[in-house]
Amino acid sequence: MLFDTHCHVNLYPDVPRLIREIEEQAIEVSLVTTEPELFPDCVQLVAHAPHIHPALGLLPHEIHRLAPQVECFLEFLPQTRFVGEVGLDYVTEDDAERRLQRSVFERILSACAEAGDKIISIHSRRAADAVIERVGRNFPGTVILHWFSGSPKNVTSAENCYFSVNPAMIKSRSGKKLIRAMDPAFILTETDGPFVEVAGRPARPSDIRQVINFFSRDWGCSHAEAEARVAANAIRAGLG
Numbered sequence: 001m002l003f004d005t006h007c008h009v010n011l012y013p014d015v016p017r018l019i020r021e022i023e024e025q026a027i028e029v030s031l032v033t034t035e036p037e038l039f040p041d042c043v044q045l046v047a048h049a050p051h052i053h054p055a056l057g058l059l060p061h062e063i064h065r066l067a068p069q070v071e072c073f074l075e076f077l078p079q080t081r082f083v084g085e086v087g088l089d090y091v092t093e094d095d096a097e098r099r100l101q102r103s104v105f106e107r108i109l110s111a112c113a114e115a116g117d118k119i120i121s122i123h124s125r126r127a128a129d130a131v132i133e134r135v136g137r138n139f140p141g142t143v144i145l146h147w148f149s150g151s152p153k154n155v156t157s158a159e160n161c162y163f164s165v166n167p168a169m170i171k172s173r174s175g176k177k178l179i180r181a182m183d184p185a186f187i188l189t190e191t192d193g194p195f196v197e198v199a200g201r202p203a204r205p206s207d208i209r210q211v212i213n214f215f216s217r218d219w220g221c222s223h224a225e226a227e228a229r230v231a232a233n234a235i236r237a238g239l240g
């Protein structure tokens, strides 16, 4: 049983084929969205695809355009357990922009905490400390740090957070170092397709098998055993 906890299904050039592929292979996929207003269309898109779960998102790196949609986010939130992608992106050095990102993210987190059962895929580029601090140690719900690129020290401080590992991370030296700092009981898988590429084409959920392969070598177990361990994590996280 494979899980792709962060895939932009609606952004592929061949959406109907991709949906068919996911359903045929019975991969559990979280369809993460970039802005709240797109959520209803994504719900429609996968209405007949029981393995694909639409998530409600608001991208931090487009905060000036998207901040007004936070009301829309809060309105749709009761419709789904899946949230993402949301978070902070400190590639910008503009203080006002970072402040606006934080205020939106804090509203999102507190609404999710109040609900208590959300599964949240979080973006934290150059903002690992700020994200981990806001999530806290005992967030009510499931927190998944997606494509994590903080430090190994951040990994240890992110107690009770899951990490979703994608095919790009297993290829980079820094990615592998981070993966090895993670508690294997908190590891999940993702593609972040179509943004992550595999062999020069957009990653597809079936490429999760490459990540499982990496774990099986790293953990010294069979492919089936590595797949079962990750699936057990996903089920504990509420994904299965």
Ligand SMILES: [Zn+2]
Pocket (backbone or CB within 6 Å): 006, 008, 032, 085, 192, 195
């Ligand atoms: Zn993404």
